[in-house]
Amino acid sequence: MKNLLILGAGTSGTMMANHLRHKLYKDQWKITIVDQFKTHYYQPGFLFLPFDIYTENQVKKVGKKFIPKDVNYIQKKIEQIFPEENKVQLEDETLHYDVLIIATGSKIVPEETPGLVGPLWKKDIFDFYTYEGSLALRNKLRDWEGGKLVVHITEMPIKCPVAPLEFAFLADDYFRKKGMRDKVEITYVTPLSGAFTKPTCTTALNYLLKEKGIKIEIDFAIESVDNDAKEIVDYAGRRIPFDLLVSIPTNMGDKVIEKSGLGDDLNFIPTHHNTLQSLAHENIFVIGDATNVPASKAGSVAHFQAETLTDNILLYIDGYPLKNEFDGHANCFIETGNNKALLIDFNYVTEPVHGNFPFAKFGPLKLLKESVLNHWGKLAFRWIYWNMLLKGIPIPFVHRNMSFKGKIFDIKPETK
Amino acid sequence: MPVKTIAGVQVNVSEDGYLEDMNQWNEAIAKEIASEIGIELTPKHFEVLNFLREKTIAKENLTIRSVGKSGIVDIKELYALFPKGPLKFSAKIAGIPKPTSCI
Numbered sequence: 001m002k003n004l005l006i007l008g009a010g011t012s013g014t015m016m017a018n019h020l021r022h023k024l025y026k027d028q029w030k031i032t033i034v035d036q037f038k039t040h041y042y043q044p045g046f047l048f049l050p051f052d053i054y055t056e057n058q059v060k061k062v063g064k065k066f067i068p069k070d071v072n073y074i075q076k077k078i079e080q081i082f083p084e085e086n087k088v089q090l091e092d093e094t095l096h097y098d099v100l101i102i103a104t105g106s107k108i109v110p111e112e113t114p115g116l117v118g119p120l121w122k123k124d125i126f127d128f129y130t131y132e133g134s135l136a137l138r139n140k141l142r143d144w145e146g147g148k149l150v151v152h153i154t155e156m157p158i159k160c161p162v163a164p165l166e167f168a169f170l171a172d173d174y175f176r177k178k179g180m181r182d183k184v185e186i187t188y189v190t191p192l193s194g195a196f197t198k199p200t201c202t203t204a205l206n207y208l209l210k211e212k213g214i215k216i217e218i219d220f221a222i223e224s225v226d227n228d229a230k231e232i233v234d235y236a237g238r239r240i241p242f243d244l245l246v247s248i249p250t251n252m253g254d255k256v257i258e259k260s261g262l263g264d265d266l267n268f269i270p271t272h273h274n275t276l277q278s279l280a281h282e283n284i285f286v287i288g289d290a291t292n293v294p295a296s297k298a299g300s301v302a303h304f305q306a307e308t309l310t311d312n313i314l315l316y317i318d319g320y321p322l323k324n325e326f327d328g329h330a331n332c333f334i335e336t337g338n339n340k341a342l343l344i345d346f347n348y349v350t351e352p353v354h355g356n357f358p359f360a361k362f363g364p365l366k367l368l369k370e371s372v373l374n375h376w377g378k379l380a381f382r383w384i385y386w387n388m389l390l391k392g393i394p395i396p397f398v399h400r401n402m403s404f405k406g407k408i409f410d411i412k413p414e415t416k
Numbered sequence: 417m418p419v420k421t422i423a424g425v426q427v428n429v430s431e432d433g434y435l436e437d438m439n440q441w442n443e444a445i446a447k448e449i450a451s452e453i454g455i456e457l458t459p460k461h462f463e464v465l466n467f468l469r470e471k472t473i474a475k476e477n478l479t480i481r482s483v484g485k486s487g488i489v490d491i492k493e494l495y496a497l498f499p500k501g502p503l504k505f506s507a508k509i510a511g512i513p514k515p516t517s518c519i
Binding site: 264 | 491501
């Protein structure tokens with residue numbers, strides 16, 4: 001009996017367990033998945049929780065529901081991976097593997113920025129990348145009386161790179177509906193040279209910021225938070241004052257990756273961009289936020305990766321060459337407030353473009369244009385996530401690789 | 417692909433002025449790009465530039481953080497050397513592609 005071991009039962013790990021149980025011979029392979037946490041969170045929901053659009057119960061379920069019964073599910077802490085010995089040390093047992101899939105994700109590390117976790121943390125400074133942070137922010141916003149709201153990205157890469165901007169758009173909508181938009185000044189602070197991380201998006205979508213009266217500060221690399229002055233300070237000495245700071249702290253891979261000597265300086269694992277095999281160990285594969293591949297850290301990306309990785313695990317087991325297939329494909333809805341959303345579709349080399357999706361001629365979803373239908377698409381995605389995506393059921397008409405049908409290459413990115 | 421004459425040499429550059437082929441780079445080119453930006457290069461600058469070039473050849477992701485951990489400069493010093501765009505400008509002067517960040 002051979003062992004296939006999956007570390008992490010988040011979006012990626014759960015999908016891999018569901019894909020592989022149908023593909024591996026049960027009399028030859030034992031599949032084990034390890035995760036210490038019992039709750040599976042619908043992380044895209046953390047964006048909606050602060051604005052009372054979703055409730056607590058809509059964003060969490062018991063993780064066990066999504067792990068197939070014939071997969072060995074161990075709820076224990078992972079202490080260390082020993083890649084040279086093909087074993088993983090858990091809190092009180094050691095697991096041996098023939099093939100290892102690492103899906104340990106990424107998490108925020110606010111301690112990386114001096115002053116972020118200081119006297120104002122969870123009082124006037126919040127994150128919305130954790131369940132607890134998002135919930136605390138909701139409670140703060142419910143009776144906040146207004147002032148300077150600063151939404152701020154510490155450094156790239158971050159999970160769901162469009163979420164901070166969506167947060168700013170939804171905040172505009174939220175305060176407008178509460179009849180207090182005139183009491184709130186929204187500033188969006190980014191270390192990048194534009195609001196969007198992709199230049200074509202910045203060209204096509206900058207009007208949104210103007211329309212919503214959101215101020216933008218670019219090229220701001222934070223050094224520290226001054227809790228006394230209530231200002232964020234960058235390395236060049238620029239200061240931006242806030243009354244309420246919504247921070248996206250540094251994102252890093254899991255501590256166990258660092259401890260095991262498998263990561264880069266942010267604990268992300270060097271991974272082949274197209275096969276998803278670890279660059280250092282041929283029987284280790286990496287998926288989702290845990291990789292260092294230059295694709296978005298997002299559920300849609302993990303979903304596309306899972307299809308390629310399933311094929312590659314089977315090829316690897318049978319001794320065939322791996323497919324250089326994964327193209328960095330991402331497909332993201334961007335909430336723009338007022339019950340509208342945008343849809344973007346892109347990969348490693350092709351920036352988001354205009355066009356129709358998923359069908360070339362009639363859409364029905366429009367790429368890079370605001371529409372109500374896209375907003376419903378985003379809300380419907382929660383159902384798709386729990387009922388199809390985690391279970392490894394293919395989403396109809398959406399291919400793992402980016403399709404060029406129905407796409408219009410008419411935007412020239414702004415250059416400086 | 418635009419062609420530009422920098423320090424008397426014809427080089428291929430991207431639309432925003434980054435060298436397309438890092439092998440066309442030399443110190444004179446670096447100095448001329450730097451002076452266009454308004455930076456006068458010191459030996460410390462060149463240490464950083466060479467670090468960036470080595471990392472690019474090794475296909476490693478370039479981040480401000482990784483330069484800060486290089487042992488050559490910390491992040492504050494990097495900002496002092498390349499004000500306003502530590503990675504954007506240092507990459508341009510080092511003759512390597514514009515650092516991309518992913519969505």
